[in-house]
Amino acid sequence: MEANGNSQAVLAELPPELSFDGDVARERRARYLSPSLATFQAYERPLLLKRGSMQYLWDDEDNKYVDLIGQNVCISVGHCHPVVNEAVKRQMDELVHCTTMWMHPVTAELAAELLEKMPAGPDWVVHFVNSGAEAIDLAMLMARAHTGNTDLLALRRSYHGLHFGAASLSGLAIAHQPTVAAPGIHHVTPPDAYRGIYGPDTAPYLAELNATIESSTDQTLAGLFYEPIQGFGGVAPVASDYIEGAAERVRAAGGLMIADEVQTGFGRTGEHFWGFQASDVMPDVVVMAKGIGNGFPLAAVVTTREIADSITGRKFFNTYGSNPTVCAAGRAVLSVIDAEGLQENSLRVGAALAEALAETGQRHEFIGDVRGRGLMLGVDVVSDPAEKTPDPAVAAAIHEGLRERGVILSRSGAYGNVLRLLPPMCLNLDDVKKVSDEFAEVCAGIDPEAVREGRS
């Protein structure tokens, strides 16, 4: 369609001249954006990104980076993946937006394709929303409406988002603002094979879960939220026997098992398409976001028809949920994961990366642990390998050092001492070589005492 005369003139001016001068962009960001947006910032001096292609990014000075965190795990199949972008462009030329009050076939097609990825059995249905936190809130609502119970359990060190309900569920200090949280949420300690406060066995953690149900609830539950591998909490896998034991107890109290697959989903963990498949528990509700849209704002709650039915006595709607443009992106993402064998690639390349990182780790006492599955890896940086004391200062030095050498990743964990690697799933063995060489050199150049004392 042709633009009319006046907007033709506007078009002639597009795209507006954006300044990719890093100093100007940083100054304007500080001037015009709310300081609340700078609370979550990757580097001391923010990286100004100009373009991306597959697993790589380029900054304002045309420096190239391997993006090991896929822009917060959103970029599942690659930056600007040509198939995803083409699918989106085609949809945009037909119809950019239509809400679920109206109808466009792409939404149901994506739902059908997504459900093919779920284990057979339950009568699954999909409810699309825009972000992980919204999907978590919807899952909370469905669990409470379906069970008729209020109390929810969540794991300490979990991250489920930062909106009201999701932030209240999150088990990390950064999520809790100095104001009231959503009621009816109780945190329990997950097992932790590396530095768990009750040791590596799961029994004491299940005992704590029992005690919480007994003493903090009326012995009924709406559900338990869990990330099969805690992501932002420090790439901490939750032992499958804990999930199985927890499911027994939660279900006995009338509650649902709610898996948060926002980071672990879509083949990233290698062996399975979903992280929850590492245990024998079939969740009742599955929350997904990030990788499903490869950067387009798409998220979903997958649950049984019966559970979803429980909120149909009232309306639940949000304006952008199931937008055809992002659903077109979602369909393309699922096709690309299959066509390019990205789950298998995650398994193979992830194993090589883990091995290389662990090899360097053996040469340095400050690398306490290398863990994870597939292309979801964490490197735990410690000041004392026996005590496993978190060392955020050395982790920050490695993080900044890698940035200077063209490798970007995330620094996370409750203490900011875990380097988190969740790259686009198209990472290849050449990238592994580059990343592990740079990691080895950065680690070799670190004088931990000097870093801790602020001398380097």
Ligand code: PMP
């Ligand atoms: N759950 C998990 C496991 C996440 O990692 C995140 C985001 N980091 C969320 C939920 C929230 O997603 P969003 O930022 O889209 O609200």
